[in-house]
Amino acid sequence: MKVAVITFPGSNCDYDLYKAAQQVGGDATFMWHRERGLAGYDAVLLPGGFSYGDYLRAGAIARMSPIMADVITFANAGGPVLGICNGFQILCESGLLPGALMHNESMKFQSKDVFLRVERADTLFTADYEAGQILRIPIAHGEGNYEADKETLEALESEGRVVFRYVDSSGEKSEGANPNGSWHDIAGITNESGNVLGMMPHPERAMEELLGSTDGIALFTSLVASLQTS
Template structure:
């Protein structure tokens, strides 16, 4: 059974959500990793959860990127270790240069906390290989700086390399203007790196794991991950 590590920064507030999702829903071994830790031995998969690391001072993820554990996260990822950054975790991965692009304030300059629909764009990743391409998932978001941006050459590279894993859509899977609530370029909700072992996504699949809480649509994403780890 794979062991998951959940990184905890001062200001993280979704660390226990990620722990609960993997430990109590998916039945995995899970360890909390403090931001000052430098030992990732025994960890098979890293989750960088959402929240407001270091109070989101300067800009989201900018300070967390320099914490001691992130040096080890970068080494882990560069060796092919799987990493998933959710919301603030996505922002931290961008700041660390593990995935391309940047985050801006939401288009309407308002914090958004609601359920949205995202569409699976590719099954060619360890995060999505058990999903159906074009499948639509009802997943919560909770962010003020989720407006993903990359220049046109970078966007073309993402598209050409099939690195866009999720896009914001409506309930029917259509990429409507209204569905792209934060203004992200090309409706992007989640991308991976060129090595396909690092995922950054703004929606919170760890908050959509139990019917009691309104949606189980996050489970297939983690089931895909577990399937990939069992095959590796």
């Protein structure tokens, strides 16, 4: 399985993503944002970081990168695209996912472990999880407050496109469980056809027991398995 990890100026989770893909048997390659062409790749990963220093809006400049035209074509053809943290912001700015990621309600950068509930275990990114499973995954962001208009939120909910939600350690919605004020406690969503996933938490930082959690592994094994069966 050939996986492209796109590096933008200011990306800082690209090596983590590269390592995560390798760990589950993916053949990962870095691609610089100025490169073109994704022919031959099976999946595209957009890493976290601070592309272009978050100038103007987080992700707004990165989505103008030459490679993003190819990422959009790849996604529209059904290719799997995963955007984490800044990658999620870039996906929203590029129009591949609806809505926007605003400043955290607290106005503070939040860097800590959070609990997520897997809302959908039938996507190509989550098949190795159980629906309702509670994950412990780190976050590190200042702008993760997901907002969208009412129609979009209703569509996301009724079409089952909210994949991860912030919950407390027992899996319930609670005061303080949501680290950024996102509407409906949204932590990750897919596009309509389910091949594009954006999420604020960092599964690629939850791949080693030594580093506190291995709850991110199943996301990458799910992706690899979906590509081997397709």
